[in-house]
Amino acid sequence: MAAFSSHGRGHLNGPVVVLGTGLLGASIGLGLRGRGVPVYLSDPSPTNQAVAVDIGAGRPLDELGSEQPQLVVVAAPPDVTADVVEGALRNYPSAVVVDIASVKLAIQSELRKRGVDLSRYVGTHPMAGREKSGPVAARGELFTSMPWVLCPSEDTGPEALQTARSLAGDLGALVSQFSAEEHDEAVALVSHLPQVMSSLLASRLQGTPLNALSLAGNGLRDVTRIAASDPTLWVQILGGNADRVVKILYGVREDLDRLIGTLEDPLAPGARLDLAQLISEGNAGQARIPGKHGGPPQAYSWLTVLVDDKPGQIARLLTEIGEIGVNVEDLRLDHSSGQNVGMVELSVLPNKHDLLVEALSDRGWRVLQ
Amino acid sequence: MAAFSSHGRGHLNGPVVVLGTGLLGASIGLGLRGRGVPVYLSDPSPTNQAVAVDIGAGRPLDELGSEQPQLVVVAAPPDVTADVVEGALRNYPSAVVVDIASVKLAIQSELRKRGVDLSRYVGTHPMAGREKSGPVAARGELFTSMPWVLCPSEDTGPEALQTARSLAGDLGALVSQFSAEEHDEAVALVSHLPQVMSSLLASRLQGTPLNALSLAGNGLRDVTRIAASDPTLWVQILGGNADRVVKILYGVREDLDRLIGTLEDPLAPGARLDLAQLISEGNAGQARIPGKHGGPPQAYSWLTVLVDDKPGQIARLLTEIGEIGVNVEDLRLDHSSGQNVGMVELSVLPNKHDLLVEALSDRGWRVLQ
Numbered sequence: 001m002a003a004f005s006s007h008g009r010g011h012l013n014g015p016v017v018v019l020g021t022g023l024l025g026a027s028i029g030l031g032l033r034g035r036g037v038p039v040y041l042s043d044p045s046p047t048n049q050a051v052a053v054d055i056g057a058g059r060p061l062d063e064l065g066s067e068q069p070q071l072v073v074v075a076a077p078p079d080v081t082a083d084v085v086e087g088a089l090r091n092y093p094s095a096v097v098v099d100i101a102s103v104k105l106a107i108q109s110e111l112r113k114r115g116v117d118l119s120r121y122v123g124t125h126p127m128a129g130r131e132k133s134g135p136v137a138a139r140g141e142l143f144t145s146m147p148w149v150l151c152p153s154e155d156t157g158p159e160a161l162q163t164a165r166s167l168a169g170d171l172g173a174l175v176s177q178f179s180a181e182e183h184d185e186a187v188a189l190v191s192h193l194p195q196v197m198s199s200l201l202a203s204r205l206q207g208t209p210l211n212a213l214s215l216a217g218n219g220l221r222d223v224t225r226i227a228a229s230d231p232t233l234w235v236q237i238l239g240g241n242a243d244r245v246v247k248i249l250y251g252v253r254e255d256l257d258r259l260i261g262t263l264e265d266p267l268a269p270g271a272r273l274d275l276a277q278l279i280s281e282g283n284a285g286q287a288r289i290p291g292k293h294g295g296p297p298q299a300y301s302w303l304t305v306l307v308d309d310k311p312g313q314i315a316r317l318l319t320e321i322g323e324i325g326v327n328v329e330d331l332r333l334d335h336s337s338g339q340n341v342g343m344v345e346l347s348v349l350p351n352k353h354d355l356l357v358e359a360l361s362d363r364g365w366r367v368l369q
Numbered sequence: 370m371a372a373f374s375s376h377g378r379g380h381l382n383g384p385v386v387v388l389g390t391g392l393l394g395a396s397i398g399l400g401l402r403g404r405g406v407p408v409y410l411s412d413p414s415p416t417n418q419a420v421a422v423d424i425g426a427g428r429p430l431d432e433l434g435s436e437q438p439q440l441v442v443v444a445a446p447p448d449v450t451a452d453v454v455e456g457a458l459r460n461y462p463s464a465v466v467v468d469i470a471s472v473k474l475a476i477q478s479e480l481r482k483r484g485v486d487l488s489r490y491v492g493t494h495p496m497a498g499r500e501k502s503g504p505v506a507a508r509g510e511l512f513t514s515m516p517w518v519l520c521p522s523e524d525t526g527p528e529a530l531q532t533a534r535s536l537a538g539d540l541g542a543l544v545s546q547f548s549a550e551e552h553d554e555a556v557a558l559v560s561h562l563p564q565v566m567s568s569l570l571a572s573r574l575q576g577t578p579l580n581a582l583s584l585a586g587n588g589l590r591d592v593t594r595i596a597a598s599d600p601t602l603w604v605q606i607l608g609g610n611a612d613r614v615v616k617i618l619y620g621v622r623e624d625l626d627r628l629i630g631t632l633e634d635p636l637a638p639g640a641r642l643d644l645a646q647l648i649s650e651g652n653a654g655q656a657r658i659p660g661k662h663g664g665p666p667q668a669y670s671w672l673t674v675l676v677d678d679k680p681g682q683i684a685r686l687l688t689e690i691g692e693i694g695v696n697v698e699d700l701r702l703d704h705s706s707g708q709n710v711g712m713v714e715l716s717v718l719p720n721k722h723d724l725l726v727e728a729l730s731d732r733g734w735r736v737l738q
Contacts, residue, residue: 127586139737141675145712147584176583186581193570194592199651200624201566204558204617206654212555214545215516216658217496222591223563224658227651235644242635248573249629255569256622263615266608275604282568282596285575289585289593306510312691314700318684328683333699343514368508 012166014038017061017069017092019084021052024100024126025075026138029057031171034140040064052135068092071163074099078236082110089120096163098122102187102233103240104151104180118155122164123180125149125187126173133230141172148173151180188244195226195234196245197252202227218332300329300347303357306366307342314344317365324359326352343368381535383407386430386438386461388453390421393469393495394444395507398426400540403509409433421504437461440532443468447605451479458489465532467491471556471602472609473520473549487524491533492549494518494556495542502599510541517542520549557613564595564603565614566621571596587701669698669716672726675735676711683713686734693728695721712737 014037018025021043029039029052039058043049053060072088074081078101085107088097097120101107104123111118128146148168152161168175178186202224205213238245255278262274307313314333321328330347348356360367383406387394390412398408398421408427412418422429441457443450447470454476457466466489470476473492480487497515517537521530537544547555571593574582607614624647631643676682683702690697701714717725729736 127584141735141737144675147586149584176580178580182581186577186584189573189577189581190585190589193573194589196628196647197566197570198588198592199648200621200628201562202652202654203624203647203650204562204620204654205657206650208555208558208657210657210659211545211547212551212558213657213659215496215518215555216559217516219567219595220559220563221658222594223567224651224655225591226588227655229648229652231645231648231652234648235641238632238644239635239641242632246629246632249625249632251573252569253622253625253629255572256618256625259565259569260615260618260622263607263611263618266611272604272608275607276600278565278572279568279596279598279600279603281572281575282593283571283598283600285571285573286593286596288574288577288579288582289590290579290582304508306513312688314697315684315687315689315691318687319681322681322684328702330702331683331700333697366510368510 011035012037012163012170013070015040015064015067015069016058016167017042017064017072017088017095018058018075019043019072019088020075020077021048021057021135022075022077023129023133023135023137024142025073026052026055026057026135027128027140027142028073028075028100028167028171030055030138030140031143032140032167033058035170037170040069048135052138055135055138057135057138069095071095071167072097073167076101077233078103078107078240082107082114085111085121086114086116089116096120096122096160098124098164098167100124100126101240102191102237103184105184106240108151108153108180112153118153119157120160121153122156122160123151123153124164124168125151125183126168126171127191128173133233143168144172146173148175149183150175150177151183152177153180184241184244188241188248192238192241192245193248193252195229196238196249198224198227199229301350301353302345302347303353303360304368305344305346305360306368307344313342317344317360320360320363320365321346321356324356326356380404381406381532381539382439384409384433384436384438385427385536386411386433386441386457386464387427387444388412388441388457389444389446390417390426390504391444391446392498392502392504392506393511394442395421395424395426395504396497396509396511397442397444397469397536397540399424399507399509400512401536402427404539406539409438417504421507424504424507426504426507438464440464440536441466442536445470446602447472447476447609451476451483454480454490455483455485458485465489465491465529467493467533467536469493469495470609471560471606472553474553475609477520477522477549481522487522488526489529490522491525491529492520492522493533493537494520494552495537495540496560497542502602512537513541515542517544518552519544519546520552521546522549553610553613557610557617561607561610561614562617562621564598565607565618567593567596568598670719670722671714671716672722672729673737674713674715674729675737676713682711686713686729689729689732689734690715690725693725695725 017040018029019042021041032039040061041052041058042061072095074084076084081099081101085099126143126148128142150164262271328346332345357367386409387398388411390410401408409430410421410427411430441461441464443453445453450468450470454468495512495517497511519533631640697715699716726736
């Protein structure tokens with residue numbers, strides 16, 4: 001039964017059972033333990049389970065005894081999630097069961113196909129992760145300010161939904177609600193497609209001479225950063241959302257074919273228009289991505305400040321910006337080998353740009369607008 | 370005739386003529402004027418030329434009189450560069466002529482085809498730019514610490530090459546030398562391919578519901594950042610390097626076709642292996658990109674610090690990191706709507722990671738390793 005805080009949000013009382021103690025499962029355990037919620041853990045790997053217990057993510061599931069958990073969190077790999085959810089609903093007949101896999105429709109469909117009663121089940125997806133994996137990388141704050149999508153089915157009962165909402169809320173996440181179909185379509189586009197494009201690009205770099213790569217700039221680094229992701233996990237994610245990803249890729253292939261045709265005969269009539277259209281359509285799509293604050297897309301103004309490339313300079317710069325009273329929205333560092341100068345690129349609200357350039361210049365900083 | 374500094378680098382004496390006063394031409398003028406080199410400017414657009422003169426990038430070309438320039442910098446759009454280079458070599462019979470277009474082989478071949486003597490010509494490519502364009506966006510430090518590639522032909526004389534080297538060096542760039550073919554192949558991969566992949570991805574976002582885009586994370590933002598680039602410029606770049614870009618795109622299409630085939634039947638034997646291979650090959654390619662300092666690829670260690678989302682917090686954090694004596698290699702900010710907490714992700718040399726985590730935790734910061 002969920003308690004309610006003064007501002008209407010439920011809080012978990014527990015006990016909570018976490019099945020699967022990888023990065024996410026152990027992080028959930030840690031976060032809930034930090035709020036005083038009793039947590040019990042289980043993992044097919046005795047080592048993983050022992051590490052999770054050691055870092056304080058919860059106690060071994062054996063110690064739960066006959067007490068009924070309020071909530072069971074299935075934090076298993078996507079390809080065994082349906083099995084584990086079905087088992088949990090059977091073994092804990094009064095508990096709410098949620099899973100946290102990155103794809104939602106395949107799991108819901110599989111459970112339905114097996115005739116499982118879904119009234120106590122909520123599919124969820126916390127959109128958080130790290131470069132590292134396993135319970136040693138776990139941290140209780142992993143979900144702070146990150147989206148956590150709830151995907152109740154038509155059969156999900158209101159108490160189950162409220163319990164899932166409490167879990168995400170207790171861990172500091174930003175809760176939103178999508179149908180499983182909407183979720184899978186959205187992540188196919190905003191998460192799975194970027195992964196595919198980044199991997200396709202990065203794999204082209206395998207045979208390149210290193211002196212060519214020495215010309216790499218921030219553009220290449222940005223586009224390929226997520227190409228460093230874990231193959232095992234992504235096989236399951238892409239496999240589990242294959243239908244929706246492949247539909248988007250048909251569109252990409254059509255555009256790619258058109259582009260190849262254009263570049264094979266770049267002097268043909270219409271070729272320039274075709275190229276301009278590709279880049280313009282990219283402009284239009286990129287402009288629709290919401291700003292970091294989750295608000296509507298906002299074009300920040302950027303300025304660049306040259307600083308000596310040694311500790312303390314950037315701190316001094318930001319201290320002075322704080323004194324000037326301007327909030328920095330984003331910040332990038334850039335410095336190259338053999339140079340004693342670094343560049344700090346700052347983005348601020350457009351109406352603060354000129355003020356900041358002037359104030360910093362007055363204080364002796366070398367500012368490039 | 371070039372003077373030589375004590376460490377063997379030449380410096381320009383001028384006069385330097387800059388033909389084309391867009392962002393790059395005006396920035397070159399500004400940078401050279403800042404070193405006391407006399408600069409004369411010309412642009413087909415009287416407005417552009419007047420703005421460039423007004424910001425101090427040089428004097429109008431009319432005022433050069435009969436004096437012979439030491440160097441002519443052709444900063445025209447790529448598709449008219451060969452014409453302007455040919456004219457400059459003819460009009461200034463003792464000057465070195467360089468261009469700064471982003472593609473090199475097409476221009477060199479065109480000049481050769483016309484029978485132009487290339488002994489005083491050097492194709493170059495300063496790899497610097499901004500989101501903004503035009504002379505108002507110009508800044509003399511634009512080239513500081515950025516790569517500047519020199520692509521002499523077999524016919525380029527040693528004095529011409531030395532003068533081009535002096536130009537790049539005087540402007541603070543990191544000079545390297547490639548053949549035109551090597552250059553165009555390298556930028557097809559490290560610059561033009563990322564642009565194409567980013568634009569292809571971003572154009573898929575055009576029709577998406579905004580609530581799907583609300584799930585966008587840093588992955589999508591990173592991969593699509595350069596999709597905001599200028600269509601007019603990119604039409605000329607892609608058109609001018611079509612042969613080499615299209616060859617790389619054949620490889621991308623092959624991989625994409627294989628991926629589509631796999632996702633159309635994700636339960637087929639071998640499907641999982643195919644998907645794992647795509648991601649693994651991306652891992653391998655990504656790992657070859659050199660670090661920001663131009664050194665060998667280096668895996669920095671990341672840590673995350675939670676800070677209150679108000680001015681001054683990040684400055685205080687960086688001040689304390691400076692006191693601890695650790696150099697920050699890269700920094701990302703992340704904060705979401707409705708939350709009073711922001712996350713600062715810092716990368717440091719791996720051997721400094723544990724020290725910094727401990728020292729910051731001791732000082733009361735909330736650190737997530």
